[in-house]
Amino acid sequence: MPRITGVDQQKCTGCRKCVQECGFFRINRETKKAEYYDPMGLCFWCGHCIAVCPENAVGHEEFGDAPCEFSAMPDQDRSIPFKNLANTFHALRSIRRYKPEPVPRDMMEKVLDAIRYAPSGANAREFKVAIVSNQQQLHELGEGVMNTIMENPVAKATYGLIFEFLKKAYKNPIYFDAPHLVICYTNADNGIEDVDAGIAVTYGRLAAEALGLGTCWNGWTMIAFKMNPDLARLVKAKGKHWGIFTIGQPAVAFARTVPRPALAVKWLE
Ligand SMILES: Cc1cc2nc3c(=O)[nH]c(=O)nc-3n(C[C@H](O)[C@H](O)[C@H](O)COP(=O)(O)O)c2cc1C
Ligand code: SF4
Numbered sequence: 001m002p003r004i005t006g007v008d009q010q011k012c013t014g015c016r017k018c019v020q021e022c023g024f025f026r027i028n029r030e031t032k033k034a035e036y037y038d039p040m041g042l043c044f045w046c047g048h049c050i051a052v053c054p055e056n057a058v059g060h061e062e063f064g065d066a067p068c069e070f071s072a073m074p075d076q077d078r079s080i081p082f083k084n085l086a087n088t089f090h091a092l093r094s095i096r097r098y099k100p101e102p103v104p105r106d107m108m109e110k111v112l113d114a115i116r117y118a119p120s121g122a123n124a125r126e127f128k129v130a131i132v133s134n135q136q137q138l139h140e141l142g143e144g145v146m147n148t149i150m151e152n153p154v155a156k157a158t159y160g161l162i163f164e165f166l167k168k169a170y171k172n173p174i175y176f177d178a179p180h181l182v183i184c185y186t187n188a189d190n191g192i193e194d195v196d197a198g199i200a201v202t203y204g205r206l207a208a209e210a211l212g213l214g215t216c217w218n219g220w221t222m223i224a225f226k227m228n229p230d231l232a233r234l235v236k237a238k239g240k241h242w243g244i245f246t247i248g249q250p251a252v253a254f255a256r257t258v259p260r261p262a263l264a265v266k267w268l269e
């Protein structure tokens with residue numbers, strides 16, 4: 001289990017940044033230095049105290065990899081100019097045509113690293129990830145998803161015709177013949193895992209976009225897994241909540257953004 005082990009009194013200057021960041025730190029009146037005080041064990045391992053201390057004085061165990069000093073980051077540039085970010089939001093499309101070549105492992109690891117850094121409710125980080133790349137396995141899963149949806153009258157009414165159309169265009173219509181399916185899944189149940197799944201997928205998709213990869217959410221698989229959780233066993237992703245997307249090299253290039261309606265906003269002033 002991750003653990004904050006205390007404050008290195010030799011390094012601490014008493015600057016109070018940890019105290020301002022987290023209620024589990026206080027300044028000792030005599031030493032004028034910080035101490036960690038969490039008698040109820042309420043720390044939820046967010047790591048902010050580690051990141052905020054200018055002296056790297058906050059001790060920790062089992063949080064994962066070592067924190068990276070911003071000054072040691074590659075090219076030290078961690079801000080995205082807003083215009084680039086806005087362009088990405090406007091240009092990012094769901095990709096439904098893929099080249100058959102697999103995504104190089106180093107690129108996939110970058111996508112997974114983005115998912116690793118996605119926020120989660122209460123910093124629970126309960127998600128595991130399964131990447132399905134075997135085409136036979138993807139085919140069997142796609143068939144299972146389609147059959148499950150078609151056996152449900154309400155779901156069939158919504159998706160039946162789309163599936164008929166897709167069957168004419170793809171060998172594996174549920175996954176658009178993509179080389180991989182990324183499945184984020186968890187068994188945890190604190191009421192907001194579905195949101196966590198959405199954020200995890202969104203981080204992964206944004207990283208993929210920046211790498212020139214194409215992705216598409218696969219709600220069909222999520223719906224089918226909810227109807228028939230045993231289906232998730234096929235790809236060893238048995239859980240209660242899922243966030244799922246296809247990923248691969250895009251075989252389509254868009255020329256412009258899509259039109260979108262204005263957002264319904266109430267300015268309650
Ligand atoms: C939660 C969620 C589930 C989705 N599931 C599917 C899906 O099962 N199949 C599919 O082709 N697209 C799926 N999509 C993609 C949407 O259809 C797509 O985002 C929408 O049409 C807008 O297009 P864009 O992403 O290119 O802007 C899903 C999107 C979201 C957010
Ligand atoms: S942020 Fe670091 S240096 Fe500042 S008071 Fe806390 S432990 Fe001490």
Ligand code: SF4
Pocket residue numbers: 004021022023024042043044045046047048049050
């Ligand atoms: S890891 Fe987060 S919750 Fe725990 S002591 Fe540090 S700042 Fe507070």
